[in-house]
Amino acid sequence: MTDTENVDEDRRVGRRSRVLKIAGLTLAGALVLGVATAGWAYWHLNSNIKSVDIDSALGTDRPAKAVTTPSASASAVPVPTGSLNILVLGSDSRSGKENKALGGGDSSGARSDTAMVVHIDAGRKKATIVSIPRDTLVTRPSCPLSSGGSTSVAYNAMFNTAYSVGGPVCAVKTVESITGVRMDHYIEIDFAGFAKLVNALGGVTVTTTQDINDDDSHLHLKKGTHHLNGKQALALARTRHGIGDGSDLGRIGLQQMLVKALLTQISTHDLLTDPTKLYEVTDAVTDSLTTDTGLDSLSELISLGQSLKSLSADAVTTVTMPNVTAPSDPNRVVAKEPAASDLWESLR
Template sequence: MTGRDENGDDGRRVGRRSRVLKTAGLVLAGALVLGAGSAGWAYWHLNGNIKSVDINNALGDNRPAKSVTTPSASASASELPTEALNILVLGSDSRSGDENQALGGGSSTGARSDTAMVVHIDAGRTSATVVSIPRDTLVTRPSCPLPSGGSTEVAYSAMFNSAYSVGGPVCAVKTVESLTDVRMDHYIEIDFSGFAKLVDALGGVTVTTDEDIDDEDSHLTLEAGTHHLDGETALALARTRHGIGDGSDLGRIGLQQKLVKALLEQISSTDLLTDPTQLYEVADAVTGSLTTDTGLDSLSELMSLGESLKGLSAGEVKTVTMPVVTAASDANRVVAREPEAGELWESLR
């Protein structure tokens, strides 16, 4: 198994990915306009949707160093930020709430992080690298502080996604930092029901699959071909792994990337600012599904991030999967392939 560069030769896929970052800022800006035009109710509702976790306070100073960029002598207050950013983005199968349970979270408590991406935005915000980490990767899970006090035990050869299960966002961040030695400046999480609502708010997505899918676990049966999916079916596609290929997580990552492409196409073809009702529905779905660190837990902070990405060009966004090989201890698990994985993380510091 190898690391994979998901960019097409003509740069069209990365173009779509860069547009979604700009669209996020547009949606949030529109939400602010809606708030101003509705006596502030919409703004306060959307702002109040966002949940946050104080990761910096929980982890303290025993972390990888932040990226340091020396400001240019000619820099002005109006110029773009000059520091690089690393953002851990997780998709979680939360079991909390009836909606998440109905969409496949099950009846138990807790959650897992079935999608994990490290988004590295270079200084000046003109290029980015998105690295997918397979959930089946075996890692050394560090001791993590718990909200109730105390801490988890160090675990060797633990599945990567178990960090979120045992210690939530704080442990997920600490495990990624331990694996990569890269400081995570921000954290963004989206859950089951929020993802499904977002797809529905956009009017669904059109996806073309290359093979038949029949996965009892994700409750998805889909013939090969082109389909217009609603939110629930799109979520099932994002979760599918056993009904395709060899059933590995790398196959699911490929499906998720196909779904992201379809979402970007839908977003780019929808003029949200001409339809305030749909704009509000999309903004409500986005903010209602988010958990962030305390540095991104307001509309103004999210909009500021979106605005800073306006200069991100199509040819300067690269997507890859962390290089891995099959684990010697378990044919159904993988481990980071060295030195390639280490060299990849080194390039993001």
């Protein structure tokens, strides 16, 4: 080989070396960026979640807690089994521009306009959702306040005043007081979060059996099947004057229909194979979520979700707490006995 050929060969080797170095640095940079992005996404989603330490606030004066045993699993972290009761509240929040734009109003504070006790059977393959009418008259127990002291016992109080006077802690204590059922977890989502979740899922399909015309919730639908966006779905969840007798009981039926429709919509998405969609849905959920401290991290929410992977919409039963018109007020209801007590007994 001549000197000129040797020089050309050295140049080619040098160019290949530089190309390999550049490719290696690019790959390393991409990996670092990917890890950093994933780390930031996890931190962001985790920090979205707000929590309340309900267990510490209520102490031991509560119904007995169901025993939860780990399932036989080859995974490092066994998926929990056993029955589970979760109080889910829909918060009529007045805070933030998004909530106000969606109908939260101009006043401060919030109301629990939707209250559901979600009972998940042992094995996590069936669930019962019990709606508690917001207009139910109850004996509201004394509740501890975060500022110190406690609220007074209130007789013939509307159920949703518990949240108004004492927040999540009082909502949980009141539900446990009237049901005798231990709430293992607490989940609250506000106006904006619900609308964002529906939009992130691409909308939700529902079928109404009658025309709905409610100027208060700005919802006007002909009976039939409709694909709703987040704002429309929220209006459906809030409407009461445009259906039935205009009471909260008619609204509960719509809310239960929406829950099952959302479960169906979620099941149509394979979120694990679509990281962008998974992030969008998770961000929508966590951004407006308040939980107890047992569910206040992304890993704990994921663990709960994994334990429910065999739960389909068809395996979810929705009912309303048995009730009758209150003798003291035709616009309020009270628990119908013994049917209500029998229902709660079945969830213990």
